[in-house]
Amino acid sequence: MEYFRPALTCDVIVFTIRDGRLQVLLVRRGRPPFRGRWAIPGGFVEKDEPLEAAARRELEEETGLRDVYLEQLYSFGDPGRDPRGHTVTVAHLALVNPARFEGEGARPSPVIRPGKRGTGNPEPGTENLLRAGDDAAALRWFPAHRPPPLAFDHNRVLAVALERLRNKLFYTTVGFEFLGREFTLPELQRVYEILLNRRQDKRNFRRRILSLGILKPLGRTRREGRHRPARLYAFRKPGWTFLRERALVT
Amino acid sequence: MEYFRPALTCDVIVFTIRDGRLQVLLVRRGRPPFRGRWAIPGGFVEKDEPLEAAARRELEEETGLRDVYLEQLYSFGDPGRDPRGHTVTVAHLALVNPARFEGEGARPSPVIRPGKRGTGNPEPGTENLLRAGDDAAALRWFPAHRPPPLAFDHNRVLAVALERLRNKLFYTTVGFEFLGREFTLPELQRVYEILLNRRQDKRNFRRRILSLGILKPLGRTRREGRHRPARLYAFRKPGWTFLRERALVT
DNA sequence: ACAAAAGTGTTGAGAGTACACCCATGC
DNA sequence: GCATGGGTGTACTCTCAACACTTTTGT
Numbered sequence: 001m002e003y004f005r006p007a008l009t010c011d012v013i014v015f016t017i018r019d020g021r022l023q024v025l026l027v028r029r030g031r032p033p034f035r036g037r038w039a040i041p042g043g044f045v046e047k048d049e050p051l052e053a054a055a056r057r058e059l060e061e062e063t064g065l066r067d068v069y070l071e072q073l074y075s076f077g078d079p080g081r082d083p084r085g086h087t088v089t090v091a092h093l094a095l096v097n098p099a100r101f102e103g104e105g106a107r108p109s110p111v112i113r114p115g116k117r118g119t120g121n122p123e124p125g126t127e128n129l130l131r132a133g134d135d136a137a138a139l140r141w142f143p144a145h146r147p148p149p150l151a152f153d154h155n156r157v158l159a160v161a162l163e164r165l166r167n168k169l170f171y172t173t174v175g176f177e178f179l180g181r182e183f184t185l186p187e188l189q190r191v192y193e194i195l196l197n198r199r200q201d202k203r204n205f206r207r208r209i210l211s212l213g214i215l216k217p218l219g220r221t222r223r224e225g226r227h228r229p230a231r232l233y234a235f236r237k238p239g240w241t242f243l244r245e246r247a248l249v250t
Numbered sequence: 251m252e253y254f255r256p257a258l259t260c261d262v263i264v265f266t267i268r269d270g271r272l273q274v275l276l277v278r279r280g281r282p283p284f285r286g287r288w289a290i291p292g293g294f295v296e297k298d299e300p301l302e303a304a305a306r307r308e309l310e311e312e313t314g315l316r317d318v319y320l321e322q323l324y325s326f327g328d329p330g331r332d333p334r335g336h337t338v339t340v341a342h343l344a345l346v347n348p349a350r351f352e353g354e355g356a357r358p359s360p361v362i363r364p365g366k367r368g369t370g371n372p373e374p375g376t377e378n379l380l381r382a383g384d385d386a387a388a389l390r391w392f393p394a395h396r397p398p399p400l401a402f403d404h405n406r407v408l409a410v411a412l413e414r415l416r417n418k419l420f421y422t423t424v425g426f427e428f429l430g431r432e433f434t435l436p437e438l439q440r441v442y443e444i445l446l447n448r449r450q451d452k453r454n455f456r457r458r459i460l461s462l463g464i465l466k467p468l469g470r471t472r473r474e475g476r477h478r479p480a481r482l483y484a485f486r487k488p489g490w491t492f493l494r495e496r497a498l499v500t
Numbered sequence: 501a502c503a504a505a506a507g508t509g510t511t512g513a514g515a516g517t518a519c520a521c522c523c524a525t526g527c
Numbered sequence: 528g529c530a531t532g533g534g535t536g537t538a539c540t541c542t543c544a545a546c547a548c549t550t551t552t553g554t
Binding site: 184185186202203206224225226227228229230231 | 503504505506507508509
């Protein structure tokens with residue numbers, strides 16, 4: 001075709017809940033522009049590659065993360081957002097359960113240096129461990145509400161992602177994506193308290209969630225610490241659900 | 251940059267309410283691919299052009315519509331959606347008040363043929379009248395829920411737009427965008443009844459809307475037909491509002 | 501036995517829903 | 528004066544918010 005074409009990238013804002021707060025995964029750029037600045041992971045879309053596939057590929061290349069919850073967020077195309085020239089990015093939002101990479105997660109916000117890549121498949125159980133890709137000098141979790149100055153317009157992209165996450169909490173069940181397949185009600189409540197930055201009454205919270213009928217009691221419990229074990233539940237449907245009538249939280 | 255670049259377009263799904271139902275504005279394509287098929291208006295993004303600006307420019311070029319409510323909807327980039335090759339589109343959603351083009355609107359869903367363009371400014375009062383652009387053989391309103399077979403993946407884009415409009419009705423005041431600056435409560439109620447395809451109780455609807463405190467009574471009335479005139483209201487804030495607590499409709 | 505977190509019910513206030521009649525105007 | 532759509536109030540139900548104690552486990 002005879003038209004001008006801007007460059008096209010897919011970026012992925014990855015949120016998780018660690019150390020009792022919402023955190024975002026950033027990479028340190030290893031090459032210009034913005035070499036040395038922290039940035040949202042992402043990169044150029046390849047020929048005949050669907051947008052979501054590009055986002056997942058770039059995410060895995062730069063961070064090692066795969067099989068995460070992912071949805072398209074918003075597209076940003078203002079001129080001047082990339083000093084190399086007109087570049088449009090299709091930003092995506094990813095939510096992950098921190099238990100999936102607790103190998104690193106035990107340390108508070110560690111810097112992860114580039115690992116060797118292309119040396120065969122990762123060992124079982126480690127395929128979701130974080131590791132910085134070739135383009136990235138390092139990889140780190142940051143508090144989502146106090147990010148460092150980011151490359152490009154990524155501070156704005158992050159702000160849009162936070163806003164979207166917050167809004168979706170009220171009318172969907174996205175909050176569940178921060179948990180594993182099995183979870184307890186106190187865990188779920190903690191997720192919502194952190195995301196909303198507001199305490200929830202235990203009895204009201206339980207009643208609301210359970211009355212929605214979206215949870216399946218597993219009949220088992222999880223022992224944790226020297227106190228009464230909590231009952232385990234699982235989500236009835238895969239993925240998240242729209243809640244048109246009663247809200248999950250208020 | 252050394253990377254492959256897909257083509258990038260901006261498309262605009264324009265909804266209005268006419269003849270008591272939700273309608274969508276489509277253009278008949280005047281050139282291949284899909285020559286003669288109906289399609290969502292849109293076209294290629296130009297160098298250093300912001301996405302929303304491209305959407306507005308293409309909308310005006312192809313339909314003559316300007317100064318409409320417009321928001322970004324979703325980006326579509328599946329390979330194969332355009333037979334010319336890898337093309338990504340950033341779809342936008344526009345809502346318009348049908349009173350703005352009642353010159354044509356009086357006739358039910360007329361086909362509008364290309365007018366002369368580039369012949370100076372339009373006369374006052376006609377700048378929003380519909381007129382097909384050069385690329386388009388014709389321009390027409392279609393029932394949004396029964397569209398003809400469309401070019402590209404536009405049937406899917408339309409479906410996504412309908413879904414988004416429907417969802418936003420419940421937690422924002424987007425529905426007001428189908429009305430002019432001044433409107434009556436029965437008019438507003440009719441908009442919601444059409445969009446939801448469901449009758450609303452007059453007294454409950456009024457109480458809900460008025461108790462939100464987002465309307466300003468104008469103290470005037472609008473005479474229409476041989477019955478009691480309805481009071482006029484205006485929206486207190488410009489644009490639409492998020493409704494976190496009480497919903498507008500249920 | 502004590503510390504720690506899990507689990508459980510009731511009450512009052514306010515919102516949502518259902519429902520029927522009078523009012524202002526044009527013809 | 529009659530047809531047409533605009534405008535109003537009340538009673539009931541149900542959801543939401545506030546609130547304190549018992550249970551189960553580890554040490």
